[in-house]
Amino acid sequence: MEIISLSVDDETLKKIEEIQSSSNFNGRSELFRKAIEGLHQEMNERKKLEGNLNAVIITRHPHKNENNISEISHSFDNIITTQLHSKLDNDKCLEVFHTDGSAEEVIEFYNALEGSKHTESVNILPQN
Numbered sequence: 074m075e076i077i078s079l080s081v082d083d084e085t086l087k088k089i090e091e092i093q094s095s096s097n098f099n100g101r102s103e104l105f106r107k108a109i110e111g112l113h114q115e116m117n118e119r120k121k122l123e124g125n126l127n128a129v130i131i132t133r134h135p136h137k138n139e140n141n142i143s144e145i146s147h148s149f150d151n152i153i154t155t156q157l158h159s160k161l162d163n164d165k166c167l168e169v170f171h172t173d174g175s176a177e178e179v180i181e182f183y184n185a186l187e188g189s190k191h192t193e194s195v196n197i198l199p200q201n
Contacts, residue, residue: 074145078175079105081132085171088102089104092104096100105137106117106124110122118170119180119183119197122179122180122199123176124175124176125173125174125175125176125201126171126174126175126176126179126180126196126198126201127170127171127172127199127200127201128171128172128173128174128179128183128197128199129169129170129172129197129198129200130169130170130172130179130182130183130186130195130196130197131167131168131169131170131196131197131198132167132168132170132186132192132193132194132196133166133167133168133192133193134153134165134166134191134192135164135166135193136160136164136165136166137164137190137193138182138191139158139166141168141189141191142168142186142192144187145182145185145186145189145191146168146170146182148176148180148182148185149172149181149185150171151174152161152173152177152178152182153170153171153172153182154167154171154172154173155170156168156169156171156173157169157170165184165188165193166192167193170182179197180197183195183197
């Protein structure tokens with residue numbers, strides 16, 4: 074098994090410790106292996122989507138990152154039919170995007186948000 078080095082900020086470390094203390098993981102390595110497996114399964118499910126895709130994409134992000142999220146979303150104006158922005162507690166925002174376009178483009182938009190350092194969580198809900 075290969076050993077890798079990983080850097081995390083204090084907030085992420087706190088979340089890791091919280092998950093570890095409230096579950097039965099045998100250590101951080103096991104927690105990371107399970108998290109990666111979950112992400113891999115989600116990715117494989119998205120790969121099955123094809124044709125025209127009508128989907129809702131929901132993302133949560135710090136308010137200070139609003140411009141970065143807007144920049145990403147403007148790159149996908151051709152598939153976004155509706156956008157709803159809500160301010161949450163603790164300087165957080167919620168964006169709800171209704172998308173309609175090729176599965177490839179919708180997933181590309183989802184991946185851009187999910188891979189962004191400016192989002193905290195991203196979910197996709199296919200509607201067809």
